[in-house]
Each structure stands twice: as structure tokens, then as C-alpha cells.
Amino acid sequence: MVGFTLDEDQKQIQDMMNKFAANELRPIARDCDENSELPEEIMEKAWELGFCPTMIPEKYGGYEMGRSAVNSAIMVEELAWGDVSLSLGTLSPLLMMIPILEFGTEGQKEEWLPKFCGEKFFPATGALMEPRITFDPIKLHTTVDRDGDQVILNGTKCMVPLAQQAEHILVYASKDKGAGAASVEGIVVDKDTPGLTIGEREKNMGLNPLPLFPLTFKDCAVPKSRVVGDDQGIDYMRLLNLSRANLCAMAVGVSRASYEYARDYAKERIAFGEPIASRQAIAFMLAEAAMEVAGMRMLVWRAAWRLDRHEDATREATLAKMYCAEQTMKIVDYGVQILGGHGYIREHPVEMYFRNGRGFAAMEGLATG
Amino acid sequence: MIDFEVSEAAKVVQDMAHEIAEDAFRKIARYYDDHEHEFIKETDEIIKKMNMVGLQAMSALQEQGGKGSTILAMLRQEEYNWGDAGISLGATNLGLGNAAIFAVANEDQRNRFGTRYASMAITEPCCGSDTANIQATAKLDPETNEWILNGEKIFVTGGEHCELVVGWFSLDRSLGRAAIKSFVIEKGTPGMTVTKLEHKLGIKASDTAAIVFEDCRVPYENILGNPEIQPKKTTATGFKGAMKTFDATRPYVAIQAIGVARAALDFTKEKLEKEGYTFPYDLSQHELSVVQKAILDMEANLDAARLLIWKSAAMLDTGERNSLDASFGKAKAGRAATLVTQKCVELLGPLGYSREWLVEKWMRDCKITDIFEGTGQIQMLVIARTILGFNRDQLK
Numbered sequence: 001m002v003g004f005t006l007d008e009d010q011k012q013i014q015d016m017m018n019k020f021a022a023n024e025l026r027p028i029a030r031d032c033d034e035n036s037e038l039p040e041e042i043m044e045k046a047w048e049l050g051f052c053p054t055m056i057p058e059k060y061g062g063y064e065m066g067r068s069a070v071n072s073a074i075m076v077e078e079l080a081w082g083d084v085s086l087s088l089g090t091l092s093p094l095l096m097m098i099p100i101l102e103f104g105t106e107g108q109k110e111e112w113l114p115k116f117c118g119e120k121f122f123p124a125t126g127a128l129m130e131p132r133i134t135f136d137p138i139k140l141h142t143t144v145d146r147d148g149d150q151v152i153l154n155g156t157k158c159m160v161p162l163a164q165q166a167e168h169i170l171v172y173a174s175k176d177k178g179a180g181a182a183s184v185e186g187i188v189v190d191k192d193t194p195g196l197t198i199g200e201r202e203k204n205m206g207l208n209p210l211p212l213f214p215l216t217f218k219d220c221a222v223p224k225s226r227v228v229g230d231d232q233g234i235d236y237m238r239l240l241n242l243s244r245a246n247l248c249a250m251a252v253g254v255s256r257a258s259y260e261y262a263r264d265y266a267k268e269r270i271a272f273g274e275p276i277a278s279r280q281a282i283a284f285m286l287a288e289a290a291m292e293v294a295g296m297r298m299l300v301w302r303a304a305w306r307l308d309r310h311e312d313a314t315r316e317a318t319l320a321k322m323y324c325a326e327q328t329m330k331i332v333d334y335g336v337q338i339l340g341g342h343g344y345i346r347e348h349p350v351e352m353y354f355r356n357g358r359g360f361a362a363m364e365g366l367a368t369g
Numbered sequence: 370m371i372d373f374e375v376s377e378a379a380k381v382v383q384d385m386a387h388e389i390a391e392d393a394f395r396k397i398a399r400y401y402d403d404h405e406h407e408f409i410k411e412t413d414e415i416i417k418k419m420n421m422v423g424l425q426a427m428s429a430l431q432e433q434g435g436k437g438s439t440i441l442a443m444l445r446q447e448e449y450n451w452g453d454a455g456i457s458l459g460a461t462n463l464g465l466g467n468a469a470i471f472a473v474a475n476e477d478q479r480n481r482f483g484t485r486y487a488s489m490a491i492t493e494p495c496c497g498s499d500t501a502n503i504q505a506t507a508k509l510d511p512e513t514n515e516w517i518l519n520g521e522k523i524f525v526t527g528g529e530h531c532e533l534v535v536g537w538f539s540l541d542r543s544l545g546r547a548a549i550k551s552f553v554i555e556k557g558t559p560g561m562t563v564t565k566l567e568h569k570l571g572i573k574a575s576d577t578a579a580i581v582f583e584d585c586r587v588p589y590e591n592i593l594g595n596p597e598i599q600p601k602k603t604t605a606t607g608f609k610g611a612m613k614t615f616d617a618t619r620p621y622v623a624i625q626a627i628g629v630a631r632a633a634l635d636f637t638k639e640k641l642e643k644e645g646y647t648f649p650y651d652l653s654q655h656e657l658s659v660v661q662k663a664i665l666d667m668e669a670n671l672d673a674a675r676l677l678i679w680k681s682a683a684m685l686d687t688g689e690r691n692s693l694d695a696s697f698g699k700a701k702a703g704r705a706a707t708l709v710t711q712k713c714v715e716l717l718g719p720l721g722y723s724r725e726w727l728v729e730k731w732m733r734d735c736k737i738t739d740i741f742e743g744t745g746q747i748q749m750l751v752i753a754r755t756i757l758g759f760n761r762d763q764l765k
Contacts, residue, residue, distance in 0.1 A: 001372060001374060001376055001379075001433055001436060001437050001440075002372055002373060002374065002375060002437060002440045002679055002683060003370050003371065003372045003437075003683055003687075004371055004372075004679075004680045004683055005370065005371070005683075005687065006371065007370055010371070070371050133655070134653070134655045135653075136653035136655070136656070137653075138651055138653070139653070180651075181651075237651075263756060263757065266757075267757060274763075275763075277753075277757050277759065277763075277764065278759070278763055278764050278765070280750070280753075280764075280765070283749075283750070283753035283754075283757065283759075283764050284746075284749045284753065286753055286756060286757070287700075287749040287750075287752035287753040287756065288749070290697075290752060290756050291677075291697045291700055291701055291752060294677060294680075294694070294697050295673035295674070295676070295677050295697070295701055296673070298673060298676035298677060298680065299669065299672060299673055299676070301371055301373075302373050302672075302676065305371060305372070305373050306373075314650050314651055315650045318650040318651065318665070319650070319665065319668055319669040319672060320669075322665060322666065322669055323666075323669040323670070323673060361654075
């Protein structure tokens with residue numbers, strides 16, 4: 001029956017993540033952005049929150065507390081409200097964990113899942129995006145070919161989080177270049193595999209603290225046992241939709257961060273004898289931002305809810321992505337605008353939200369949960 | 370719990386409402402658009418059918434453990450307005466005045482007024498958004514214990530065919546909003562005259578009336594709520610109470626917009642599909658045609674608006690204060706629906722402009738949804754004041 005109230009568990013998650021975001025992420029966000037740094041300390045602190053083992057069944061060493069895309073959305077909204085880049089960094093192991101949890105063979109689950117339940121941060125990641133203007137996540141150009149008891153990878157990837165640090169990378173490739181979702185497989189590749197070259201760290205408009213890398217595969221041979229789900233494979237659309245739901249939740253988080261900051265600033269900033277928030281031009285931007293944050297969140301939750309019921313969520317996730325990308329850009333733009341010249345300086349966080357917010361339209365597969 | 374599931378029982382209600390919308394409303398939609406002010410002779414028949422749906426809704430409500438009555442209402446309202454917004458407003462037996470009576474009437478008043486169709490008369494030539502500034506007055510005659518009402522109201526929805534009018538009058542204009550009270554006036558009371566029926570852009574099947582009060586006398590007991598003027602205190606039955614009524618009715622008004630817009634979008638997709646257009650959800654942004662992107666954008670905006678309205682409706686069901694969310698829903702719906710209906714006419718080329726199809730009418734009908742029951746700009750103002758914690762003096 002239709003309802004939108006958080007239950008006790010969800011309120012706790014929200015509260016816990018909000019506190020972590022406020023106390024741990026926000027205080028270091030600006031410095032990390034200036035220095036393009038992802039401190040090991042924050043990765044370990046986030047690891048202690050335990051969101052990996054929480055989702056993993058006991059028999060693989062986890063706490064088996066259940067998994068929910070809706071709860072994930074609630075969690076990552078708060079983390080992204082703290083800082084998008086640091087959040088993506090701490091969440092990158094999920095890029096490998098989720099596909100194995102959902103679609104791995106028993107052997108693969110036994111081999112990999114326990115690694116996500118250890119005391120220390122387990123660096124793992126996923127590679128989905130490819131460096132071309134017309135990149136379409138459903139029609140991948142990176143290919144995977146069968147060769148006896150091996151598979152051979154060819155192609156290029158970009159925006160791979162923590163690739164240098166990760167020991168294993170879950171790579172998405174197509175059995176038939178440019179064909180659709182049914183042709184896509186996920187392959188766990190070890191970092192030092194011959195044929196895999198990790199390029200120089202990328203420089204982007206935003207996400208500065210997050211180390212992102214390009215990858216090149218040239219006749220990169222990997223044991224067939226590394227194909228997730230073996231012959232059964234993966235439901236790539238489901239994984240893509242899970243990623244979209246999470247990324248959109250993060251878009252809601254950064255939008256909310258921008259709007260709240262601008263709102264509080266506008267109440268204090270005096271011009272023409274009164275706070276600028278007393279002028280409709282400013283007040284209406286804030287009202288629109290508040291309204292759209294609420295609207296975006298509904299579309300995100302709806303997509304996540306369907307995913308939790310294992311229903312096809314392509315329509316809902318696509319609409320959410322389109323809507324959230326557009327509204328987020330508008331809201332983070334308002335954030336800078338409301339602060340005027342001060343919004344343009346790298347002191348207030350709004351210019352950072354602006355740079356980070358623009359990414360959501362292009363980002364795919366950078367988050368999942 | 371976060372749940373988007375419409376129960377099977379609720380779907381039955383929705384389907385029933387949709388059938389009426391398709392069979393009864395659509396068939397007569399163009400006729401009453403072409404014959405403004407003609408009495409809708411199908412009214413009784415329509416009310417009978419809607420009552421059946423109402424009964425089905427009661428049964429669904431029971432199946433849902435008594436929960437979710439407002440969402441059930443949202444489902445029906447969207448379908449009726451998908452059918453025709455004008456007929457929905459015109460061929461009805463419940464109005465905004467009924468909501469006010471329901472909210473603040475005492476036992477005696479409930480018995481006397483029952484569920485006779487009651488319109489709401491607030492707006493005046495001088496004041497629409499600026500409701501606190503209304504000039505109509507109510508003076509007590511201590512000898513006869515009657516209120517004497519004077520003033521002119523305009524834009525009264527259902528003002529012609531209603532049986533009761535709930536009107537806002539001031540007991541003392543110098544005391545501002547605290548002195549504004551509502552009064553129930555029965556049709557036929559001397560001194561109350563419907564002076565004009567408006568000619569409108571859309572929702573022509575809904576009678577919109579101007580009503581003049583000239584020394585109109587009503588019994589003392591016809592005042593709704595507390596007759597005392599309490600300037601410093603905000604009372605549950607005074608102006609603030611009236612505003613609270615609007616929080617409760619706002620989702621109903623907002624969902625009208627969604628219904629009309631969805632009619633336009635459904636129709637437009639159907640027509641475009643006949644021309645060979647497809648609307649898959651898995652095309653990349655570089656592959657989407659302008660038309661495909663337009664349709665997807667409209668879907669996303671309508672879905673977001675609908676969900677915001679449902680959230681405010683669900684809050685009514687759980688007894689939570691929903692002012693901010695109700696304003697989100699109304700603001701988003703008014704704006705999104707207006708843009709959707711306009712875009713749909715555009716996408717259908719010259720045929721979209723023709724009166725052969727209903728889509729041009731839906732664009733005209735839809736425009737009012739961003740205006741009545743609080744314009745989109747007032748909604749923005751309400752939202753802004755709430756999120757800023759500003760009062761009327763701090764943000765104008």
C-alpha cells in the first residue's frame with residue numbers, strides 16, 4: 001500500500017550516515033578537492049560502517065542484515081550530501097561486490113565475498129564507462145572473446161575509480177561489440193594481468209579527490225572462471241539500473257547540499273537593506289530547488305523499490321536518471337548563482353557542488369548498491 | 370514504510386473510475402465545451418456512477434485495513450480528470466465548500482447542511498491571492514441575532530448550481546485576517562444573487578459565478594467555527610483553520626492537473642506511435658530524437674509531480690502536517706501539467722491545434738490548474754517562507 005514513511009531501520013541508517021557525512025566527510029572535503037587526495041584514513045573509517053558485510057550472507061562471513069536498494073538510496077544520499085567524491089571512493093568496492101553477490105556462481109561467491117568482510121578496506125572496483133562522446137552503457141565496445149579455458153579482453157575504459165589501488169577490477173565487456181545488454185558480461189580481472197595497462201590518473205572537472213583511471217585491454221587473457229555467473233552470466237540491465245538508482249540518490253544528495261547552503265547563506269547575506277532571501281528572485285530559486293529535491297527523491301525511491309522487488313526497472317531508472325541529471329545541474333547552478341561572486345570562489349562549497357553535480361548526466365556504473 | 374504498490378483492490382476502483390471517464394465524461398466533453406453554461410443534464414447519471422465507485426472505494430479501504438483513503442481518492446480524481454476536467458468540476462455534488470463544512474462544522478451545522486453541494490466564495494474583484502484583504506463584511510444584528518452580509522464574490526466554482534455557498538466575510542476589516550470568518554448561505558436566501566457566469570478559456574462545463582451580497586441576512590448559527598476575533602492567537606477554526614483546510618484539499622486540486630496532462634500525453638503517444646514513432650527507455654542520450662526526448666521528459670515530470678502529490682496525500686492519511694509537501698505537489702503539478710499539455714499540442718502539429726481532437730481543449734483546461742487554489746507563484750512563496758522560516762514581512 002502506498003506510503004513514504006521511513007521505518008525505524010531506515011531512520012537509523014539515515015541518521016548514522018548523516019552524522020558520518022557531517023562529522024567525517026564535510027570537514028575534509030575542500031582540502032581533499034584542492035589536493036586531489038583520498039585519505040586512507042577516511043576509507044578505513046567508512047569501512048568501519050560495515051556496509052559491505054551488512055549485505056553479505058553469514059556463510060560468506062557477512063552480517064546478513066539484508067539488502068535493499070531503497071535503503072542504499074537513503075544511505076548514499078546522505079554520504080553524497082557530505083561529499084560526492086569521498087563517497088564514491090568509499091563505495092567503490094561495491095562495484096565488484098554487488099555483481100558477485102547477485103550473479104556469482106557458488107564458487108565465485110565463496111572465493112570473493114569473504115574478502116569484503118575483513119577488518120581493513122578491501123580495494124576493488126568496476127570498469128564500465130568508455131572514452132567516447134557517444135558512449136552508450138548498453139552498447140559496449142570493450143569485447144570479451146572465448147578462447148578455450150580463457151577469455152580475451154580488448155578495448156578501453158575510463159573513469160575507473162581506484163584502479164591503481166584495487167587488486168581486482170570487475171570489467172564489463174560485450175561478447176558482440178556494440179550489441180545490447182544481453183551480450184554484456186562481467187569479468188573479474190587482476191590488476192597485474194598481462195595485456196591490461198592502467199593509464200595515468202585522470203583530471204576531470206570535478207570529483208578531484210577520487211582517483212579515476214583509464215584502462216587499456218590488449219589481448220588481455222583471463223581464466224574463464226573469472227566470468228561472473230559463468231555461462232549463466234549477469235543481468236546487466238539490473239546492475240545498470242541499480243547503479244542508476246544509487247547515482248541518482250547521490251545526485252539528490254549533492255543537490256540538497258547545494259540548496260541548503262545557498263538557503264542559509266541567503267538568509268544572512270544583506271543587500272539593499274535586507275537579506276537577499278527576502279527577494280523573490282532568490283527565494284523562488286530556493287523554493288524550486290527544495291521542490292525538485294523532493295521530486296527527484298521520489299523517482300529514485302520508485303526505481304529502487306522496483307529493484308528490491310526484482311521487477312524490471314529500466315523505465316523507472318531511465319526516467320530517474322534523465323530527471324535527476326537535469327534538475328541537479330539546475331540546482332547546483334542556482335547554488336553558485338545565489339552566492340554571486342562568492343559562489344565562484346573556491347572557498348564556499350557551492351562551486352564544488354557545481355563541478356561535481358555536472359557529472360551525473362554522464363556518469364554510469366560509478367556506484368551501485 | 371516506503372511503498373509504491375497500488376493494491377489490487379485499489380486498482381479495481383481506478384479501473385471503474387477510468388471506465389466512467391472514458392464512457393461518460395469523454396462522450397460529452399466537446400459538447401459542453403461548445404455549449405458553455407448549458408446545464409449538464411447527465412449530472413444525476415454521472416453522480417450515480419461516481420457513487421458506485423465511491424462504494425467500491427469503501428470496500429477497497431476495508432481490504433486495506435482502513436488505511437489509504439486519500440490515495441484511493443487520488444486514483445479516482447486522476448481518472449475523472451483524465452476523462453474531463455470541466456465535467457469533473459461541473460457534474461458533481463461535492464465542492465470546496467463541503468470540505469470547509471466537513472473540517473469545522475459543529476454537530477448542528479452538519480445536520481442542517483448535510484452533504485448538499487456547497488461552493489466556496491472567497492475571491493473578490495480586488496483580491497485573489499491576497500485573501501487577507503477581502504472587503505466583504507459581516508455585521509451582527511443583535512436584535513434579530515442575524516449576520517448581515519455585504520460584498521461581491523467572483524470566480525465561485527459551482528456558484529450557479531450549488532445549493533449552499535460558503536463565503537468569507539470580515540467582521541472588522543481593521544483587524545486583518547484574524548477577523549475573517551466563513552458563513553454558510555443557502556441558495557434562495559434574499560440578498561444573495563448570482564449576477565454573472567464567466568466565459569472562460571477552458572473548463573467551460575464548470576460554472577464559474579459572480580455572487581453579490583446585499584444586506585443578505587443569515588442566522589447566527591450559520592457562521593462556521595469560532596465567532597470570536599482573536600488577533601494574536603491563531604485558532605484552529607479561524608483563518609489558520611481555513612488554511613489548514615486547503616492543505617487537505619490541495620492534493621485533490623493538484624491531481625486534477627495530472628489527470629488532464631496524462632490525457633494529453635497518452636493521446637499524443639498513441640498518435641505518434643501510429644506515425645511510426647517508438648519510445649523505448651534504453652536509448653542513449655545521443656540516439657534519442659527530439660520527439661522521443663520530449664515524451665520521456667514529460668513522463669518523468671508528470672511522474673515526479675504525481676508522486677509528490679501522493680506523498681502529501683499519504684500524510685493526510687497518517688495524520689501528519691503536510692503543508693510543505695502539499696505545496697510541493699500543487700506547485701510541481703500546475704507547472705508540469707501546463708507545460709505537458711502545451712508541448713503535446715505542439716508535437717501534434719496542425720492537427721493538435723484543431724478542435725477535431727480534444728487535445729487543444731485539454732491544454733485550455735489545464736491552464737487553470739496553475740492558477741486556482743493558490744497560483745503557482747503563491748505556492749512558491751509558501752514553500753520559500755516555510756524553508757526559510759520567514760514570515761510575510763520578511764518575504765513578500
